[in-house]
Amino acid sequence: MKGAQAILETLHRGGVDTIFANPGTSEMALVRALDDTSTVRAVLALFEGVVTGAADGYARMAGKPAATLLHLGPGLANGAANLHNARRARSPVVNVVGDHARGHLALDAPLTTDLEGVARPFSKWVKTIGEPADAGHDTAAAITAATSLGGPATLIVPADVAWSEGAQPVTPSPAATAVQPGQEIIETAARLLRSHGQRAMLLLGGGALGEQGVAAAARLSTATGARLASETFNTRAARGAGRVFIPKVPYMAEAAEAFLKDVEVLLLVESRSPVNFFGYPARRGTPVAPATLVVPVAQPGEDGLWLLHALCSACGATQAPASPAATSPERPAGPVNAMSLAAALARQLPEGAVLCDESITASLALPMVWTAAAPHDQLDVMGGAIGGALPVATGAALGDPSRRVVCLSGDGSALYTIQALWTQAREQLDVTTVICANRSYAILAYEHLQIEGRPPGPRALPVLSLDRPVMRFVEIARGFGVEAVSVDTAEALDDALAAARNRRGPFLVEAVMAPMTLPPKGT
Ligand SMILES: Cc1ncc(C[n+]2csc(CCOP(=O)(O)OP(=O)(O)O)c2C)c(N)n1
Ligand SMILES: [Mg+2]
Numbered sequence: 001m002k003g004a005q006a007i008l009e010t011l012h013r014g015g016v017d018t019i020f021a022n023p024g025t026s027e028m029a030l031v032r033a034l035d036d037t038s039t040v041r042a043v044l045a046l047f048e049g050v051v052t053g054a055a056d057g058y059a060r061m062a063g064k065p066a067a068t069l070l071h072l073g074p075g076l077a078n079g080a081a082n083l084h085n086a087r088r089a090r091s092p093v094v095n096v097v098g099d100h101a102r103g104h105l106a107l108d109a110p111l112t113t114d115l116e117g118v119a120r121p122f123s124k125w126v127k128t129i130g131e132p133a134d135a136g137h138d139t140a141a142a143i144t145a146a147t148s149l150g151g152p153a154t155l156i157v158p159a160d161v162a163w164s165e166g167a168q169p170v171t172p173s174p175a176a177t178a179v180q181p182g183q184e185i186i187e188t189a190a191r192l193l194r195s196h197g198q199r200a201m202l203l204l205g206g207g208a209l210g211e212q213g214v215a216a217a218a219r220l221s222t223a224t225g226a227r228l229a230s231e232t233f234n235t236r237a238a239r240g241a242g243r244v245f246i247p248k249v250p251y252m253a254e255a256a257e258a259f260l261k262d263v264e265v266l267l268l269v270e271s272r273s274p275v276n277f278f279g280y281p282a283r284r285g286t287p288v289a290p291a292t293l294v295v296p297v298a299q300p301g302e303d304g305l306w307l308l309h310a311l312c313s314a315c316g317a318t319q320a321p322a323s324p325a326a327t328s329p330e331r332p333a334g335p336v337n338a339m340s341l342a343a344a345l346a347r348q349l350p351e352g353a354v355l356c357d358e359s360i361t362a363s364l365a366l367p368m369v370w371t372a373a374a375p376h377d378q379l380d381v382m383g384g385a386i387g388g389a390l391p392v393a394t395g396a397a398l399g400d401p402s403r404r405v406v407c408l409s410g411d412g413s414a415l416y417t418i419q420a421l422w423t424q425a426r427e428q429l430d431v432t433t434v435i436c437a438n439r440s441y442a443i444l445a446y447e448h449l450q451i452e453g454r455p456p457g458p459r460a461l462p463v464l465s466l467d468r469p470v471m472r473f474v475e476i477a478r479g480f481g482v483e484a485v486s487v488d489t490a491e492a493l494d495d496a497l498a499a500a501r502n503r504r505g506p507f508l509v510e511a512v513m514a515p516m517t518l519p520p521k522g523t
Contacts, residue, residue: 003135004033006167007096007157010136012039014143014172016067016094018058018398019043020051024071026098026111029162031069042069043398043427045391046419048079052152053391053417054398055093056086060236060379061354061399065092065146072099073113076122076154081385082417083122083152085392088383089235090150090206090301094142095123101160115156124151129161136170147175150301178207178303186307189297190314192265197225199264204230204246205271208304209237215320216308217269218244223317227263231271232256233380240349240375241326247367249274249287256287263289268296270304277384280450327372332490336513338364340490341408341436346372348497350404354379354396358389359408360443362436362513387416390433394420397429404501405431411466411473412441418476424506425481431507432500433477438513439467465515473510484508 001009007030011019021042023031034042045051051068058066070076076083076097086093099105099115119126125145129138138155146153193200202217209230214237221228221244228246230237237246250256253276260266266273266288273294275286288294297311298304312318329347332340342365349355351374357363358381370378379396381388393407414435424431441464448456448464456464477484487493487509496509 001167001169002029002033002163002165003129003132003157003167004029004162005036006136006169007139007162008033008037008040009169010139010172011067011094011143012037013169014140015064016143017041019067019069019096020045020054020395021069022046022048022051022071022075023069024075024098026072026100026159027069029159030096030098030157043423045423047417048075049082049387049417050391050394050420050423052079052086052093053082053388054395054420054423056082056089056091057356057379057392057395058399059091059093060089061396065094065143066395067094067096070095070097072097072111073115073118074111076115076118080122082388082391084385085381085383085388087122087124087151091235092146092150093152094146095119095152095154097154097156098162099128099156099158102158103160119154119156122152123154124149125153126156128156129158132161132164132166135161135167140170140172143172144175178301180303181298181307185297186310186314189267189295190311192267192295193220193224193226193311193315196265198227199262200224200226200267201263201265202226202228202267202269203249203271204228204269204304206235206300206304208270208298208308209234210305211238213305213308214238214243214246216305216312217246218321219312219317219319220308220315222319222321223315231274233382234378235380235382237378238375239370239378240373241371242323242375244321245367245371251277253280253283253287260287260292261289263292266292266294268294269298269307270300270302272300324371329368329372331494334490336488336490336493336511338362341493341511342366342368344490344494344497345369345406347494348501349373349376349406350501351375352403354400354403354405356389356393356396356405356407358386358410358413359436360410360413361446362408362410362438386413390414390417390420393431393433394423394429397424397431398427401430407431407433409433409435411435411437411439411471419480421477421480421482421506421508428505430504433506433508435473435508435510436513437473437510438515439470440465440515442515473508477508482506482508484510486510486512488512
């Protein structure tokens with residue numbers, strides 16, 4: 001069998017049945033192999049950032065790796081920002097990246113790069129296949145690495161390795177099961193929970209925020225009084241009515257400090273001790289109070305759910321909290337802003353929806369959605385590289401086609417990877433995209449004020465505003481084959497989201513919002 005066939009067959013044996021692709025000449029043998037084996041489905045995306053972000057979203061919803069097919073160093077580099085996000089999400093992604101035929105590399109043809117060098121910062125594992133005979137084995141190793149290490153594994157395939165005979169598929173060994181924290185740390189954590197009551201906080205991340213983890217955390221909080229919180233960004237968090245409310249550590253440094261200031265003991269469950277996203281003049285880098293005792297109980301990638309269950313046993317936490325009375329927000333009225341957006345979503349999010357959020361300043365009232373909307377899963381872009389949500393939503397819809405995906409994006413963020421809409425149209429994915437069109441990089445105007453002590457002036461403002469010319473998202477969406485409406489009142493937004501609930505296929509709502517007005521410095 002040819003190297004390319006062995007790679008696809010090994011992916012299939014490893015449970016990888018979807019490959020998000022943007023190929024080129026060096027991947028032609030791999031493209032051809034799609035015709036030889038009907039086991040792996042290729043999904044074309046029109047920019048590599050969509051390829052890598054979709055693989056991230058797919059992996060998060062399907063609970064198994066997705067593959068990508070990318071074209072040499074430049075193709076991989078185009079996908080790097082969302083690979084960075086996937087790495088931060090610990091999403092198992094297997095990158096299959098074509099390189100020049102081995103004999104061609106020395107000629108330094110135009111697309112030649114240090115491909116391993118491009119891959120390394122964005123991957124947890126990198127290997128170039130040496131010979132066709134290694135193709136199956138190396139592909140299996142990449143799958144095992146992506147799942148065991150939690151993150152992108154990059155397999156570089158010289159074109160002649162792919163087109164040559166002499167390869168055979170390999171069945172990957174199962175991924176190592178997540179490590180269970182030791183008895184000693186469980187006893188320490190249980191003792192701290194009992195002795196510190198409400199001054200203890202369980203900070204949840206990763207798999208600890210699944211439905212069962214959230215339920216176990218709720219029992220622990222009921223039994224011990226501990227506060228619950230999640231990291232600022234979450235890979236997949238079970239939220240919505242009937243589930244305990246787990247606030248996020250706020251993004252803004254000052255708000256995060258206030259949120260954490262009374263915490264005596266911070267117990268980390270698949271999370272990291274919070275740090276501010278950026279350094280600011282005259283501000284500490286972490287919002288955790290200096291006196292707080294920080295105890296890593298389960299590291300990211302360890303079995304946080306198992307740990308929460310063990311803590312429940314140790315603390316006798318058997319009692320679920322009383323379900324908060326269901327609240328249904330009033331139909332919002334007036335302008336579209338963060339509050340009315342949250343109210344409309346809380347009312348109209350379909351049960352079991354997947355809510356992908358990159359709405360930046362428009363996300364400020366989303367806690368209302370997490371408490372009042374029908375039960376749903378919420379997915380964040382994990383690495384702070386914007387342009388993640390539309391691709392993640394696209395992959396999420398393929399990773400679990402039974403659920404409607406609702407993707408909230410800032411207008412600026414959406415435009416990095418707007419061509420994800422075309423893949424949604426081609427694959428007829430059940431995704432509703434809501435563009436929060438404030439026609440600015442509003443968060444950056446806020447950050448300017450925080451760092452420089454004054455709002456941007458007339459020469460600086462044009463690099464933070466998106467209003468000249470105004471972008472017309474309805475026309476952009478239709479151009480990619482996605483039906484769309486524009487709304488500029490909360491009532492119309494509520495109606496549009498109601499209409500989107502039971503739609504099949506993609507839909508886009510441009511929600512025209514007032515540009516964010518800057519709060520006075522220090523608030
Ligand atoms: C890849 C990448 N490029 C640039 C940035 C810097 N950045 C952070 S937020 C932002 C603007 C976001 O604008 P938008 O999505 O419209 O949200 P808004 O701030 O208006 O709510 C930019 C450019 C980034 N985080 N990642
Ligand atoms: Mg904006």
